[in-house]
Amino acid sequence: MYWDYFIKTLDLLLVYYIVFRLILIIKGTKAMQVVWGIFILILITFSAKALQFNATFWLLQQFWFAGVFLLIVVFQQEIRNALANLGTNPLARVFVPQEYIFIPELISAIKEGSSSKTGMLIALELDMGLREFTESGIKINGEVSKDLLLTIFKDGTPLHDGGVVISANRIVAAACQFPLTEQKDLSRIFGMRHRSAIGLSELTDAIVLIVSEETGIVSMARNGKIMQHVDMGELEKTLFEIFKGKFEKSLMRRSQRK
Secondary structure, three states: OHHHHHHHHHHHHHHHHHHHHHHHHHOOOHHHHHHHHHHHHHHHHHHHHHOOOHHHHHHHHHHHHHHHHHHHHHOHHHHHHHHHHHHHOOOHHHHOOHHHOHHHHHHHHHHHHHHHOOOEEEEEOOOOOOHHHHOOOEEEEEEOOHHHHHHHOOOOOOOOOOEEEEEOOEEEEEEEOOOOOOOOOOOOOOOHHHHHHHHHHHHOOOEEEEEOOOOOOEEEEEOOEEEOOOOHHHHHHHHHHHHHHHHHHHHHHHHHHO
C-alpha cells in the first residue's frame, strides 16, 4: 500500500517538474500565448459539458480532434528549432537546473564560432568576482544564448574586440579588457586573445574559453595554463561538473548562514 502511494506521489511530482520546466522554456514566447489560449478552451469545453451546451460541446470536440495537427502545422518552425536545440543535449532544456542551463547555449555558440572561424574570448566567473574587468567593457546583462554570443563576436560589430564575462547564468558585459600574461616562454602561435585568457586565469579562478579566428581551434585557459584542441563533449561535461560543484557549495553556505 505504501509503495503505491510512493509511486503515485513520485508520478505527480515528475509531471509537475516537467510542466514547470516546459513553462520556463516557453515563457515570453509566442508559444506561451498559445498555451494560455488552449487553457481557456479547456475551461470552456468542461463548462459546456457541465452546462449541457451540446452544440458548443460538439463543436469544441471537433476542434480537439484536429487541434494537434493544426498546432503542428502552425508551429512547425518552432518545433523544428526546439528539437534542434534538444539535439545538443536531449535532457538539458527540461532537467538541467537553471543554475547552469546556459552551458548548452555556450557550447552551441563555441561550436558554430569554431566552424566559422569567429574569434571568441569568454570568461566564466566562479568564486572570485570579475567586476573590475566587467567595468572596462560594455554592460549587457543579457541571457546567455548562442545567437547573442555570435552577434557580439561577429567581425565588424562594436563589441567583437575584447572579452565577454558570464556570471550567474548571464552575459554581464562584452568588450572587456583582460590583463595580458607575462609568461615569456609562450609559443608565438598564441595571439592577444590567448595571452589575455591566460593572464586573466593567472589572476582569478575564472575559466576562459578561446576560439581562434585564424584556425577555429578551441582552447581553454585555467590557473595560468592553456589547453588547445578542446573536445566539445569533454568541455561540456567539465563545465557541468564545475558549475554543479559551485552550485552545491553555494547551497551549503546558505544553509550554514541559517
